[in-house]
Amino acid sequence: MRLCIDWGNSRIKAAIFQDEKIVKDYNFSEDEALTGIVGLMETHKPKAVILSAVANYPPELKMLLQDHAKLIILNSNTSLPIMNAYHSPDTLGADRLALAVAANHLFPQYDNLVISLGTAITYNFLPKNRAFRGGNITPGMEMRFKALHEFTDKLPLVAQQGDLVLLGYDTETSIRSGVMMGIAAEIDGMINFYKEQYPTLNVTLTGGNAPLFADKIKNQIAHDSQLLLKGLDVILRHNVR
Numbered sequence: 091m092r093l094c095i096d097w098g099n100s101r102i103k104a105a106i107f108q109d110e111k112i113v114k115d116y117n118f119s120e121d122e123a124l125t126g127i128v129g130l131m132e133t134h135k136p137k138a139v140i141l142s143a144v145a146n147y148p149p150e151l152k153m154l155l156q157d158h159a160k161l162i163i164l165n166s167n168t169s170l171p172i173m174n175a176y177h178s179p180d181t182l183g184a185d186r187l188a189l190a191v192a193a194n195h196l197f198p199q200y201d202n203l204v205i206s207l208g209t210a211i212t213y214n215f216l217p218k219n220r221a222f223r224g225g226n227i228t229p230g231m232e233m234r235f236k237a238l239h240e241f242t243d244k245l246p247l248v249a250q251q252g253d254l255v256l257l258g259y260d261t262e263t264s265i266r267s268g269v270m271m272g273i274a275a276e277i278d279g280m281i282n283f284y285k286e287q288y289p290t291l292n293v294t295l296t297g298g299n300a301p302l303f304a305d306k307i308k309n310q311i312a313h314d315s316q317l318l319l320k321g322l323d324v325i326l327r328h329n330v331r
């Protein structure tokens with residue numbers, strides 16, 4: 091049994107892997123995560139654990155994990171099955187590397203673009219020569235709704251749920267459409283920019299908000315909600331043989 095943990099800025103995701111397959115997955119809020127991980131360590135007793143964190147985690151987490159298993163904390167020094175050509179490897183989000191590893195593992199014959207729709211939206215490009223190049227970082231869906239509310243005097247905080255039409259007919263539907271249709275158009279536009287240079291690009295959509303957008307994208311894409319956790323397991327197996 092192996093445990094992979096993705097400590098994101100909004101949610102903490104974890105999965106137990108056995109024989110290269112996810113046997114159980116978890117999705118915690120920050121408040122639930124430590125207790126949740128204690129519980130799953132006791133239940134599954136993984137021999138090896140990998141942690142990718144782009145947000146601060148409780149210091150006791152590291153102790154808890156390394157006391158019971160071989161622990162890899164993913165960073166720029168971790169041995170990977172891909173190369174890293176990012177100019178600032180020390181400031182690169184570990185989650186972005188794990189996504190690139192997963193895409194290359196699943197689709198090694200392609201230039202891969204992974205689009206992650208989480209707290210932020212990231213575009214992560216790995217050509218088939220396996221040297222991670224970087225991509226783009228832009229505000230995520232909730233951040234866009236919150237920004238319109240917080241940086242204006244009059245705009246309300248609009249929820250994603252509700253009537254979604256291209257032509258907003260009041261303040262609420264105009265904001266929802268601007269944010270949601272805007273993200274969908276942005277994703278297609280970015281894919282098209284990349285495809286001008288890499289015509290056989292393989293695109294995978296992931297992240298907590300991907301289900302909201304997968305059917306709104308005109309380009310052909312794969313949707314894999316577990317891509318990051320799969321990438322972490324590939325890295326863990328690469329390091330613990």
Ligand SMILES: Nc1ncnc2c1ncn2[C@@H]1O[C@H](COP(=O)(O)OP(=O)(O)O)[C@@H](O)[C@H]1O
Binds near residue numbers: 297
């Ligand atoms: N079980 C869930 N509980 C709460 N939010 C969820 C859940 N599943 C998906 N989401 C959505 O996913 C978003 C977080 O996406 P995620 O990729 O986990 O972000 P991050 O990696 O930045 O923490 C939340 O903002 C929320 O809209």
Ligand SMILES: CC(C)(COP(=O)(O)O)[C@@H](O)C(=O)NCCC(=O)O
Binds near residue numbers: 227
């Ligand atoms: C861009 C991110 C905030 C995305 O995090 P997420 O939305 O998945 O929580 C994270 O990958 C990060 O902190 N990156 C550091 C900057 C960089 O990758 O260059």
